[in-house]
Amino acid sequence: MKINRLLAIVVMLLNRDKISAVELSEKFEVSIRTIYRDIDAINMAGIPIASKQGNNGGFYILENYKINHQFLTLEDMISIVEALKNINGVLNNKNVEIAMEKMKNIIPSNKKSEVDLHFKQVFIDTLPWGFKKSENENIKYKVIYKALKENKCISFNYRNSRGEYILREVEPVTLVFKGFSWYIFSFCLLKEDYRIFKLTRMDGLEILNRQVSKERISYGEYISSESTEKSPVKLLLKFSEEVRYRIQDYFHEEEMTFLEDGSVIVNTEVIEDGWVYSMVLSYGEYVEVLAPKHIREIIRKKCKKIIDMYK
Known part of the structure; x- marks a missing residue:
């Protein structure tokens, strides 16, 4: 319209x-x-x-x-306050709290009870059941956020997949909240390339007295280039009836075929990496990789290592 x-x-x-x-x-x-x-x-x-x-x-x-504040409808105001509230659940930022208060102040007094009722009816929690916010991660977030504002480089010891700590000096670009955790998308001066670092794997984080040298590409541009470089893999999985409720929460309905015995065939596409193997293994004995053969073999070898560890 x-x-x-x-x-x-x-x-x-x-x-x-x-x-x-x-x-x-x-x-x-x-x-x-x-x-x-x-x-x-x-x-x-x-x-x-x-x-x-x-x-x-x-x-x-x-x-x-x-x-004039009348430009905004009551529904607009509720949506803005709700968005700010949910963002602050992740950021815990005083500026966001102040913005929420400003928005609440322009809500007509005769409508505030209606707004209060809405927030009793709707609540969004970004963390899964059983997870708690990491205060240490929040401290690191504030340090990196300060470095971004001051356009300064940061250094930290970073724990890789082998448990080794390597000193990194980076030019921070974007703080990213994904999969219940904070990451920093940055240009790594050691590797001379863009990297994404998880805050929980950092130790000895410091802001350096060194300015970021030049403007870098955005996180969105990086993700787009990464997705075009890596071709998705067609993954065919067979799930037992016992985990049917879990996969219906995760996979799209058009990707699932329900069999008479209660099992489910999932035909999906993924970018192959360690996350895919972890996802498959998280279903234990209730999933079988039907295709492709090389991922089936990777999962078989990982299962064998697990069995050997418990002998």
Whole structure:
């Protein structure tokens, strides 16, 4: 709908210094002429949008314009507060707490009981059952976050898969929260390449008196390049009925075929690495790798090592 597009354009302009007509047309999949008509409509609604020509040009909202809180609906406010609350469950950041309080303050007083009821009905916890937040990990997060803000390098001893500690000096780029843990995507000066380090494997973390040398690629660009370099592997698994409830939580329905004996065949695609082997082994005797043969053989050898360890 046009009204949704107009509101989205206003929000984008509020969040950015400038944005071009070409970028807006690509974002909303409409013509540049349509974007110019949208800008005219927004101006007529009382929101002053100006434009600047040239290579660094684009549309922008005049600096002296202050948007009224009535621009946001109650549902918008609840969504923003809920998003901030869930983010802070991971970050534990005072600035996020302050932002939450600011949002709560603009909620009409006669609607606050409705908002309180919503947060009693909906709660999001990013950690799995039985897991607790690591205070040590939180301390490391704050140190790295400070280094990012100051554009400084960091050093730490990093424990690899063999349990060895190696001193690393890196240029931090992005803090990443994935799979219940924090990671730092950075440019490693030792390897002269991009690496992702898990905070729980770090020891002796320090901020160095050394500035990051230049702007690095983003985490999103790195992940995209990694995914194109590695081809996914087709994985065929047979699960016993005993773990059917678990795989229905994890795999997509279209990947599963349910057999008469209660077992389930899962046909999926994965990027092959150590995580895949760990995932398969976590199901113990309730899963069999049917294909490909080389992964079946890897799992067989790992199972043999486990048996030998318990002899």
